[in-house]
Amino acid sequence: MTNKQHIIDRFLSYVRIDTQSDPESTSTPSTMKQWDLANKLVDELKVIGMQDVTIDEHAYVMASLPANVPHEVPVIGFVSHFDTTPDFSGTNVNPQIVENYDGKDIVLNKEKNIILSPEYFDDLLQYKGKTIITTDGTTLLGADDKAGITEIMTAMEYLVNNPDILHGKIRVCFTPDEEIGRGAHKFDVEKFGAEWAYTMDGSQIGELEYENFNAARAVVKVEGKSVHPGYAKDKMVNSMYIAQDFINSLPRMETPEHTEDRQGFFHLSSINGDVEETILEYIIRDHDLGHFQARKEMMQDLASEICSQYDRDLITIEITDQYRNMREKVEPVMHIVDLARDAMEAVDIEPIIKPIRGGTDGAQLSFMGLPCPNIFAGGHNFHGKYEYVPVESMQKAAEVIVKLAELTAKKYE
The missing domain is CATH 3.40.630.10 (Zn peptidases)
Incomplete structure (x- = not known):
């Protein structure tokens, strides 16, 4: 032609x-x-x-x-x-x-x-x-x-x-x-x-x-408290360690490198942090709308669970839907x-x-x-x-x- x-x-x-x-x-x-x-x-x-x-x-x-x-x-x-x-x-x-x-x-x-x-x-x-x-x-x-x-x-x-x-x-x-x-x-x-x-x-x-995927973006902000490390016992809260707990608590095999076809995932796309604050950026993807909603709820529930361990609101999550x-x-x-x-x-x-x-x-x-x-x-x-x-x-x-x-x-x- x-x-x-x-x-x-x-x-x-x-x-x-x-x-x-x-x-x-x-x-x-x-x-x-x-x-x-x-x-x-x-x-x-x-x-x-x-x-x-x-x-x-x-x-x-x-x-x-x-x-x-x-x-x-x-x-x-x-x-x-x-x-x-x-x-x-x-x-x-x-x-x-x-x-x-x-x-x-x-x-x-x-x-x-x-x-x-x-x-x-x-x-x-x-x-x-x-x-x-x-x-x-x-x-x-x-x-x-x-x-x-x-x-x-x-x-x-x-x-x-x-x-x-x-x-x-x-x-x-x-x-x-x-x-x-x-x-x-x-x-x-x-x-x-x-x-x-x-x-x-x-x-x-x-x-x-x-x-196509249902898609959302999640920004996870973890707050810490910086204190002189020589006098930090029972005072310092290192946001990077809390962020690490959050990351490791999500299903490790439900990431892009371990999924295919209609399997959804959580994708950690960036980390930026210090003792005072760590910001995690995720994208959430799933073809099934019910599973997609469940993924967003899982992140919120996980944040609440970790906060309860510290008895304070250390983690906030902002989730924005991108497309359906x-x-x-x-x-x-x-x-x-x-x-x-x-x-x-x-x-x-x-x-x-x-x-x-x-x-x-x-x-x-x-x-x-x-x-x-x-x-x-x-x-x-x-x-x-x-x-x-x-x-x-x-x-x-x-x-x-x-x-x-x-x-x-x-x-x-």
């Missing part, structure tokens, strides 16, 4: 623009540099022939492809985010292209001895003979989610240039700040005007997801998942339907009235120097978008 070099050139033009978001910022977008890609996408959408191209004051980019059928078809949408994670540098991305991958180690950076090896990342072996785009070992790549943008843009361009492919009205949106959990916060669902949508933000080819499992919003309209599965099978892709061990804009959008399953974008090893994406996976994702548009129009004939 798509010229391979064309999709490579488009993808490279996006990843070379630094769009890292910033969780400490209160603006939207959280960094000014996200505007660089947002404005480029506006210009490109106009060039390929999209209509109703807009960008708002928060850098949300929207556009339309009008229907070319006489009958009524629900408006569908496709969404991807253009920011990259603050977890790893996205500055001066220098992609490397590996043609006809031979299944062996890929040297990302000879000087620093950084190697992308199938012995550790065995998913690589799925792509023998394919063209793989990697990092140079010093930055992330940005396939999360500039691969998704590449695929949406490529599919829309193909539909514009091939009007014989029948489809209803299609809306696209490119968003800022997804990586810091705010990608949907300023999303104007009413303006978007779609009945349902798909985020192109999954990983390996074939992934189709409509379940979209499953409860998608299951009543499962035909939108069925259409995506049928589109994959129609272009010879075996669907891999599984829960997301994370979240997407689609989770929040689903609760805002826009049911939004997640489709693969093709990348692997997101948020770090070992990130890569096979070009053929991006090509296939673009084909899925085109076929989805076609099948939706046919379903409502």
Whole structure:
């Protein structure tokens, strides 16, 4: 469907623009540099022939492809985010292209001895003979989610240039700040005007997801009392020891490194402390809403139990819900998942339907009235120097978008 070099050139033009978001910022977008890609996408959408191209004051980019059928078809949408994670540098991305991958180690950076090896990342072996785009070992790549943008843009361009492919009205949106959990916060669902949508933000080819974690953030503050250590008996209260008791009292095997599939976890993401005060930052995750609530209650109960041992309120916990499992919003309209599965099978892709061990804009959008399953974008090893994406996976994702548009129009004939 798509010229391979064309999709490579488009993808490279996006990843070379630094769009890292910033969780400490209160603006939207959280960094000014996200505007660089947002404005480029506006210009490109106009060039390929999209209509109703807009960008708002928060850098949300929207556009339309009008229907070319006489009958009524629900408006569908496709969404991807253009920011990259603050977890790893996205500055001066220098992609490397590996043609006809031979299944062996890929040297990302000879000087620093950084190697992308199938012995550790065995998913690589799925792509023998394919063209793989990697990092140079010093930055992330940005396939999360500039691969998704590449695929949406490529599919829309193909539909514009091939009007014989029948489809209803299609809306696209490119968003800022997804990586810091705010990608949907300023999303104007009413303006978007779609009945349902798909985020192109999954990983390996074939992934189709409509379940994600219920998510919360917990900040645990432990208060101590600092006294000269030479005269501290029965007076000093060391907050770090109390914090250690708290950490060790949570289920040790219910952490990210020991869980998979639908298993939830407590993740201690940072510790900052001294004798007077220690602050623990956790994220809480579970697919099951009941288990999710129980995890939050467990943390509160544990804090109360430790405080009772000291007969004073030494621990306070602030828990903030972040997003919910979209499953409860998608299951009543499962035909939108069925259409995506049928589109994959129609272009010879075996669907891999599984829960997301994370979240997407689609989770929040689903609760805002826009049911939004997640489709693969093709990348692997997101948020770090070992990130890569096979070009053929991006090509296939673009084909899925085109076929989805076609099948939706046919379903409502």
